[in-house]
Amino acid sequence: MPPAHPFDDDKLREECGVFGVLGTMDAANFVALGLHALQHRGQEAGGIVAYDPDQGFNSARRFGYVRDNFTSQSVMETLPGALAIGHVRYSTAGSKGQTAIRDVQPFFGEFAMGGAAIAHNGNITNADALRRELIERGSIFQSSSDSECIIHLMARSLQRNIPERMEDALRRVEGAFSVVAMTRTKLIGVRDALGVRPLVLGKLETGYVLSSETCALDIIGAEFVREIEPGEMVVITDSGIESRFPFRPQKSRFCIFEHVYFSRPDSILGGRSVYETRENIGRELAKENPIEADLVCPVPDSGTPAAIGYSLESGIPYAMGIIRNQYMGRTFIEPTESIRNMGVRLKLNVNRALIRGKRVILVDDSVVRGTTSRKIKEMILDAGAAEVHFRIASPPTAWPCFYGVDTPQREKLLAATMSEDEMRDHLGVDSLRFISLDGLYRAVGEAQGRDAKSPAYCDACFSGEYPVEPADMIEKGFEMKAAE
Numbered sequence: 001m002p003p004a005h006p007f008d009d010d011k012l013r014e015e016c017g018v019f020g021v022l023g024t025m026d027a028a029n030f031v032a033l034g035l036h037a038l039q040h041r042g043q044e045a046g047g048i049v050a051y052d053p054d055q056g057f058n059s060a061r062r063f064g065y066v067r068d069n070f071t072s073q074s075v076m077e078t079l080p081g082a083l084a085i086g087h088v089r090y091s092t093a094g095s096k097g098q099t100a101i102r103d104v105q106p107f108f109g110e111f112a113m114g115g116a117a118i119a120h121n122g123n124i125t126n127a128d129a130l131r132r133e134l135i136e137r138g139s140i141f142q143s144s145s146d147s148e149c150i151i152h153l154m155a156r157s158l159q160r161n162i163p164e165r166m167e168d169a170l171r172r173v174e175g176a177f178s179v180v181a182m183t184r185t186k187l188i189g190v191r192d193a194l195g196v197r198p199l200v201l202g203k204l205e206t207g208y209v210l211s212s213e214t215c216a217l218d219i220i221g222a223e224f225v226r227e228i229e230p231g232e233m234v235v236i237t238d239s240g241i242e243s244r245f246p247f248r249p250q251k252s253r254f255c256i257f258e259h260v261y262f263s264r265p266d267s268i269l270g271g272r273s274v275y276e277t278r279e280n281i282g283r284e285l286a287k288e289n290p291i292e293a294d295l296v297c298p299v300p301d302s303g304t305p306a307a308i309g310y311s312l313e314s315g316i317p318y319a320m321g322i323i324r325n326q327y328m329g330r331t332f333i334e335p336t337e338s339i340r341n342m343g344v345r346l347k348l349n350v351n352r353a354l355i356r357g358k359r360v361i362l363v364d365d366s367v368v369r370g371t372t373s374r375k376i377k378e379m380i381l382d383a384g385a386a387e388v389h390f391r392i393a394s395p396p397t398a399w400p401c402f403y404g405v406d407t408p409q410r411e412k413l414l415a416a417t418m419s420e421d422e423m424r425d426h427l428g429v430d431s432l433r434f435i436s437l438d439g440l441y442r443a444v445g446e447a448q449g450r451d452a453k454s455p456a457y458c459d460a461c462f463s464g465e466y467p468v469e470p471a472d473m474i475e476k477g478f479e480m481k482a483a484e
Contacts, residue, residue, distance in 0.1 A: 015404050016105070017041030018119040018199070019216055020085035020180040022187035022236055023207020028079035030220050031086040032070035034209070037216035039066055040264055041121075042088035045104040046070065049117040051184055052081030057115050061104040082207070085182045087119035090406050103143045109151040116154070116162045118181040120147035121212055122197045122404040125175035128472040149173070163188055163235050167246040174468055176255075176403035178228075180210045187236040194253040194467055195230025196403050196458050198269060201241075208236045213267040224268065230254075253467045255403065256457035259444050260394045261302055261365045262405075272445060275305050280443040281393045281435060282309020282363060289433035290314060291361060291389050297321030299364040299376060300348070306393035307363035321360060322376070323349050348376065356384035366394045367434075368407075370414040373427050390427065392434040395462040396420065399481070402470040403458065410478075437462055 017038030021027040028050040035046055047061035048070060058079050062069035066088065070076065087105035106119040124130070127146035130153070135141065139152040153169030154162070162183050170177065176196035181188040189210040191199050202209035202222035209222045217224050228234060231247045255262070258269060265275040285306065296316050298307035301324060311318035325347055360380055367373055373390065380388050396415030400407040410416045414423055424432035437459060438449030446456055460466045464481030474480065 015042060015123070015406055016087060016089040016119075016121045017212040017216075018085070018087055018121050018178060018180040018210070019212065020119070020182060020187050020189070020210040021204070021207060021220075022083045022182075023238060024204055025082055026076075026080070027082050027084035027207075028070075028086075029076055030204075030209075031084045032066060032076065033219050034211055034216040035070070035086045035088050036066045037219040037264075038088055038212055041212060041262065042090045044090050045101075046086065046088040047104045047106055047119075048079055048084055048086040049106045049108055049182065050079040050081045050084035051115075051182065053184075055080055057108060057117065059106070059108060059117070061101055063101070063104070083182055083185075083187060085117060085119050085180050085187070085210075087121075087180075100144075103145045105145070105147060107143070107145070107148055107151050109155060111155060111162065111165070113161060114184050116151075116166075116181060116183050118147065118150055118166075118179055120150065121178045121199075122176035122192070123402055124149060124173050124177065125402050125468055125470045125472055126173070127175075128475070130172065150179070162186070163233065166190065167233065167244075171247065174471060176468070178212065185237055188233065189228050189236075190233045191228050191230055193231035193247040193250040194458065196253060196255050196467075198254070198258060198263070199228040201225045201228060201234065208241070210234075210236075213263055215264045215267040218266070227270070251454065253455070253458040255405075256440065256444065256459045257394070257401075257405070257461060260440070265305055270445075277444055278305035278393065279309035279312070281440065282306035282311075283313040284309075284439040284443045285363070285391050285393055285433075285435045286310040286313035288436055288439050289391055291391075291431060291433075293359040293361045293387070293389060295319045295321060295354070295358050296361045296363060297355075299362055300324040302365040303363045303393065306365065310361065310363050310391060316361065319351075319354055321351050321355050321362075321380070323351055325349065348379070350379045350383040352383040355380060357386055359387040359389070360385045361389045361391055363391050363393060365392070366397055367392055367414055367423065367427075368397055369412055370423065370427055373429075377427060377429050387430045389431045390424075390429050390433070392432070395434050395437045395440060395459075396423075397461050399461050399464040401461045402466070402473055403460075403468070405461070407461065 019034035021030045045063045049059040106117040108117040124146040130149045134152045150169050154165040157165040157168040159165045159168050177192045178197040178199040179190045202217040203225050204222050214224050230252045233244050235242045259277045263274045267274045296311040296318050298304040398415040441450040
């Protein structure tokens with residue numbers, strides 16, 4: 001795969017999405033459609049495993065977009081059956097060359113009671129320790145992925161069937177996981193006890209669906225049934241659904257950044273429209289950080305709902321001051337150095353006639369390294385804007401995520417080394433303001449803001465308060481936030 005475009009490289013990235021179907025012929029085709037709808041959650045690679053009673057388990061794993069790999073008849077004909085699961089991914093480690101195809105999920109294992117495949121969204125924070133232990137006991141790993149630990153733990157379990165072995169394995173796992181798995185007859189979904197990453201259940205006319213988001217149910221005409229609960233395992237067969245709760249109950253800590261950026265705006269999270277929540281974030285941002293200006297403009301596309309909310313609350317007109325080139329993909333020409341230096345301009349262009357002479361509020365979802373924000377500011381000023389004010393629809397991102405998000409090291413996060421005023425000066429804008437953590441909580445439905453003693457969400461990337469200790473990273477020298 002070619003490297004990510006500079007615009008995308010300055011965003012936090014969800015590492016993967018999962019999808020599974022049971023009970024409909026050509027299930028792999030439905031999975032391919034579902035993965036296409038989840039492409040925003042992982043654009044590096046994808047895979048599908050399907051089961052057919054006559055042909056057994058079959059798999060296809062590819063680098064690149066779903067549309068480029070899982071739409072040809074020649075590929076999909078190799079994945080027959082009424083049961084299939086799939087996965088799209090980003091990665092934070094390992095090479096991007098052909099040898100890394102072994103890291104592409106779903107992973108498959110052959111057990112005494114039959115084969116099983118798993119697809120995992122999240123991150124195992126004690127994976128290094130588990131891997132060392134398993135290797136010392138004779139396990140031979142085929143990938144660099146933390147998810148493979150689950151397969152090896154299942155292989156060493158003494159439980160009598162695959163769902164029970166999966167329960168046994170996941171009790172050893174720390175961190176965040178939403179898992180979709182399959183056997184010859186079962187589709188299995190599991191969320192960790194904190195429910196950090198999403199997983200939903202859908203119903204087709206003749207079968208069931210598991211998906212990271214509800215938007216992927218829509219594309220195949222599936223009815224949304226409910227979210228899989230934190231700590232819940234569902235085992236789905238042709239006979240119906242069995243639900244169990246194999247882990248110690250804990251207070252839910254769903255990732256609040258799913259509301260801000262990761263999930264598609266047409267998805268539903270916790271019974272709330274993601275689009276409406278992001279519009280509410282913009283309204284809260286306007287209440288907390290008003291400024292006199294002529295236009296409110298989103299940084300497309302993720303800043304759009306919040307910019308609309310800011311405009312509605314402030315009464316300042318909304319305008320598309322920046323236009324995104326929808327045809328600028330990752331497979332663009334291999335550019336010369338002079339073209340590379342154009343950076344963001346390859347993907348974004350300023351609406352000069354609209355911007356010239358105006359005081360502009362730019363609304364974006366986050367500031368990570370700040371590199372893209374500086375380039376966008378320069379583009380706006382070059383177009384003749386009188387003033388540039390940034391309003392950010394999340395609090396300052398000052399801590400890395402260890403639960404399934406590709407985050408830079410802490411020292412590369414702008415908010416980890418600078419105050420808000422220093423960030424404003426570094427970006428060279430007239431003003432810079434972020435929504436408060438309390439304001440973000442109000443926007444997602446917590447009327448009283450954030451309960452510091454018992455937060456309703458995982459907000460570690462903003463607060464530095466990790467609901468699960470990142471054991472592997474601490475072993476490597478990561479320093480947790482000091483207790484206040």
